[in-house]
């Protein structure tokens with residue numbers, strides 16, 4: 001028995017959520033992905049792509065989704081080669097350079113490294 005978890009007009013986002021949920025072991029069913037063209041004739045809400053999950057996974061999926069949506073998105077960044085990139089890219093697709101460790105980016109990892117790095121031991 002499948003239950004509707006959520007719906008969103010942005011199919012890319014729905015697809016993204018599905019990937020994340022499935023990587024957590026929750027199989028998802030994507031419905032309505034082809035009905036967008038009929039949006040003028042049906043109530044809009046019925047036409048949006050929907051994510052469905054098994055009933056026994058529903059509460060866990062909702063918690064995961066809430067966490068996904070609450071997570072801060074990475075800011076856009078500009079590569080040294082001049083390419084403007086979205087925050088979700090960790091490498092420049094034009095020249096292959098890594099994203100700079102800007103403010104907030106990988107901050108926790110850097111802070112953790114300081115204590116383990118022998119160079120910092122006086």
Ligand SMILES: [Zn+2]
Nearest residue numbers: 079081092095
């Ligand atoms: Zn670049």
